[in-house]
Amino acid sequence: MYVCICNAIRETELRCAARRVRGNAEAIYGSLGRTPQCRQCLDEAEDIIADEVSSAGMGIAAAA
Structure with missing residues (x-):
């Protein structure tokens, strides 16, 4: 799914960059x-x- 139509940014691309x-x-x-x-x-x-x-933080806490 596109999050940003103007820049053609997909949700998966945004999530990867956020990590x-x-x-x-x-x-x-x-x-x-x-x-x-x-x-x-x-x-x-x-x-x-x-x-x-938030998801990344939970993964770190679970690994600790």
């Missing part, structure tokens, strides 16, 4: 070489990033 880069949606878009255009996707992108960060 590598810390920051908000704008920072992660930047790591992908893109910038928000119409900005309508940022709320959903932030939710996806928060979900990915």
